[in-house]
Amino acid sequence: MAVIINDTTLRDGEQTAGVAFTPEEKLAIAAKLEAVGVPELEIGIPAMGAREREVMGAITASLTTTQTMAWCRMVADDIYACRGLGLDWVDLSIPVSPQQMQHKLGIGRAEVLSRIQHHVRVALDEGLKVCVGMEDASRADPAFLYQVAEQAELAGASRVRFADTLGILDPFTTEETISGLVDYTGLQVEMHAHNDLGLATANTLAAITAGAHSVNTTVNGLGERAGNAPLEEVVMAMEVIRQGRYRGKVGISVSTLPEICDQVAAAAGRSICQQKCIVGQNVFTHESGIHVDGLLKHPENYQGFDPALLGRQHALVLGKHSGKQAIKNLCLAQGIYLDDSQCEHFRTILALWVEANKHSPSPEQVVELVKHHLKENLKKQEQESRSERLKVLPQCHHPRNHAGLANIAEGE
């Protein structure tokens, strides 16, 4: 059975502290998500006001195949604010944990069930499909979750959303809890994971394994606090993990992920960490001698999945952990031959350079370093012959970053 991605970049993603998309950015992100094949988008909160509603209406008008959802509190005015926006779905959210029922809304279980019974019907009368959002479900009594699902089904909802609002679940508990819910209810079950413990993707996959109908994601994992399950991680994991559980279950082409991640990073004003899995700049870059040697012998020695799936490729760089052969090869490609002893010297120079600069040198910088190093050797020979003539020690005038390198080059 296919798994529906319900992407909430434009709702929960924009709730990231300090992130605000312009209407144009929201429209462009929605268009891109539709183009890459995301079937459902949660696009905003109508109760936020006229400006938010206007953008939501523009988004629904611009999409052709992707369905749209609004996020609402379980409140009649929030539902009425959806009028005229062309939405397919509404998520009606209500706390279900003792903590939030008591200390956020000051209500008990009976009132929660009664509000669900009433408001699901209000939303249905507005022509919307209804998902009942069970806020803080991970801290709820499972028996009460079943009651909520039962009431939602009776009232005419199509789906319940299990929100791990605080990101406190692990994959094992998630699989067990979602399995129980899927077995109990005839409704679609949707997983909403947060990443406070770094487990949002794992919990999302666990929910899929347990039979969840749909899962919430955000591009680059944007969202409250540590964010939501990243779209790119969930889609790529489903593509790559070959246990027969996930493959072919999501109709989104992974080759489109880097572009959508860049687009959202720019709109969010949040750059992607270099080492962020799948889309980080350096995740297919190799330096260590053992790995580079292994990759050159056969890519699959050190390749979990082919970066070409993402339109990317392996990159080899030089650094502190480079082997001699990699250094010689790169220099040869630049027209410079290093013998064994020069290469050994240059390894130390490289290590010192990266320790000082905290990044790999570009090929141009490698050439510069090699030339500098060779020049120092030449200078040294020159100085030695001059010293012999003048019987005095030479003076050194090296730029700061190269001072240590020059000393090493001269054998100190």
Ligand SMILES: [Zn+2]
């Ligand atoms: Zn959330």
